[in-house]
Amino acid sequence: MLPAYVSSAIIYSNLLMLLSIGFTFAYLTAKVPNFAHGANAAIGIYVTFTVVKILGLNPYVALLLVFPICGTISALIYRLVIQPLKKRQAGLVSLSVATIAAEMMIFAAINIYADYMRGMAGQYSRVFLFRKQDFEFMGVPGVLLVSTALAVSIVILLHTMLTKTKFGIATRATVENDDLASTLGIDTELVSLVSWFITGGLAGIAGSLLPLWFQSTPYTGTLILISVFSASVVGGMASIYGAMVGGYLMGLTEVLGTILLMDLVGSWVAPYRPLIPLIAMFIILLRAPEGLVGLAEKIHTRQIRASISGMFTLARGRGSSNV
Amino acid sequence: MIEVQKLDAGYGKIQVLYEVNIVAHPQRITVIVGPNGSGKSTLLKSIMGATTIYSGTIRFDGHDITAGPKHEIAKMGIAYLPQVDSVFTRLTVRENLIMAGYTVEREELEAREQEVLDMFPFLRERMDTKAHTLSGGERQMLAMAMALVRRPRVVMFDEPTAHLAPRIAEQVFDKIIELRDKLNLTILLVEQNALKALEIGDDAYLLVSGRTAYSGPASELLANPELGKMYLGLQ
Numbered sequence: 001m002l003p004a005y006v007s008s009a010i011i012y013s014n015l016l017m018l019l020s021i022g023f024t025f026a027y028l029t030a031k032v033p034n035f036a037h038g039a040n041a042a043i044g045i046y047v048t049f050t051v052v053k054i055l056g057l058n059p060y061v062a063l064l065l066v067f068p069i070c071g072t073i074s075a076l077i078y079r080l081v082i083q084p085l086k087k088r089q090a091g092l093v094s095l096s097v098a099t100i101a102a103e104m105m106i107f108a109a110i111n112i113y114a115d116y117m118r119g120m121a122g123q124y125s126r127v128f129l130f131r132k133q134d135f136e137f138m139g140v141p142g143v144l145l146v147s148t149a150l151a152v153s154i155v156i157l158l159h160t161m162l163t164k165t166k167f168g169i170a171t172r173a174t175v176e177n178d179d180l181a182s183t184l185g186i187d188t189e190l191v192s193l194v195s196w197f198i199t200g201g202l203a204g205i206a207g208s209l210l211p212l213w214f215q216s217t218p219y220t221g222t223l224i225l226i227s228v229f230s231a232s233v234v235g236g237m238a239s240i241y242g243a244m245v246g247g248y249l250m251g252l253t254e255v256l257g258t259i260l261l262m263d264l265v266g267s268w269v270a271p272y273r274p275l276i277p278l279i280a281m282f283i284i285l286l287r288a289p290e291g292l293v294g295l296a297e298k299i300h301t302r303q304i305r306a307s308i309s310g311m312f313t314l315a316r317g318r319g320s321s322n323v
Numbered sequence: 324m325i326e327v328q329k330l331d332a333g334y335g336k337i338q339v340l341y342e343v344n345i346v347a348h349p350q351r352i353t354v355i356v357g358p359n360g361s362g363k364s365t366l367l368k369s370i371m372g373a374t375t376i377y378s379g380t381i382r383f384d385g386h387d388i389t390a391g392p393k394h395e396i397a398k399m400g401i402a403y404l405p406q407v408d409s410v411f412t413r414l415t416v417r418e419n420l421i422m423a424g425y426t427v428e429r430e431e432l433e434a435r436e437q438e439v440l441d442m443f444p445f446l447r448e449r450m451d452t453k454a455h456t457l458s459g460g461e462r463q464m465l466a467m468a469m470a471l472v473r474r475p476r477v478v479m480f481d482e483p484t485a486h487l488a489p490r491i492a493e494q495v496f497d498k499i500i501e502l503r504d505k506l507n508l509t510i511l512l513v514e515q516n517a518l519k520a521l522e523i524g525d526d527a528y529l530l531v532s533g534r535t536a537y538s539g540p541a542s543e544l545l546a547n548p549e550l551g552k553m554y555l556g557l558q
Binding site for chain 1: 402411412421423425473
């Protein structure tokens, strides 16, 4: 049987990776950080709540529902908030503030829903945990297996979509240069809309699995956004592959780092857990603002330059020996 | 044929073009020259629907395309090669060509790719390499190949020889002539190298401060010492 902290670290990293991929992907296509991304995860949490507590079904049934529900909400945010503002040439600040407003509206709606459910269905809906409703396989919690399988298959699916399908290549083209993409006949607005649908769906999946291992509340989505944002920045906002690395690293650092600190200085440090992603983001922004992927590219470029200059030196050496 | 009539256009509240009239006739090279900041690139972008149009009309073969969506204008058969970033550097050459033929059916696209690769044979060996590894001239050729995949009726070039070595620039001009003569395309060419552009052009427009200062045969503008000296640096 795995120690609980190992399960926590792996499950949290899997889910954070899915959220970070979505956050970065939405940013790359629409060039707007979607601060309502955490709210989509919160919707996923409450879909699972509804499936378990109201409908009395297996929590994994929620997985079938969250992708279309959260995807549609995310696409609606793009269509009704981002697109009209972009048409009016709104700047990055206005667009970011608009997504914060969308997040507040969803957050309020979730609170209303939670209170309504408590009053109408008599269910305690503001703090819940569904570990008991999860299955176990050879002592390993089901959510660990499912979240790992989902994280791996989603990464493979996303990579295949982006590199092998025409729409995926069009998405990468739009990310690199949306002006050029549109002059080639690519409907870049449709690309952004579909991307936001996918990213919302991914956030919903991550959110729906959260209550199976972590205590969840209406605030969970808002709080997790700090980690998602930091993971995306650490990975480098220019690449979803960076977000994968950043998400996983941040997830492991946050959970294992908190446990280590609790061992070292005491359990009073636990509520300060959100400081870990913020400090990581702070260090990355100071030392390598382009993120881990950018840093890797920089090192690769340096190596190429070094090998080229080495070739020149060799050639010069040969030249002088001829003389 | 592209007809621009009394076009007032710019970016947001900043107006760049004032009552510009131009006509680009089929199978001819129409050259647009002028000093820096005269609105040459803005004119091409306006035709592509990428600027703010205050008044005036843009017609393509009689259809009004004023401020139409870029992807719709592209579908109608107008290809635009921007001054910079004319290819997707993070995509491979093959992926760039697939994107160029985004609106074309798969089988048809493969046939067109072969035709284009016959015109630009060096691309065959570079199909799976990322476009950022190509030289400036090679990228310009890839951009042309991408335009041709769409079998456009009009190709608009925005300073295709900027930052290229003279020998490579010469090759680009030769290709542009080839597009007119072999593929019967309508060419709109914005170029800083006014002398060379007017030499290969049929019709010419001189833009000065967003207004049309000359319209007529390219050879006449080339021979006009006053305008040439004042605005184009021609001796």
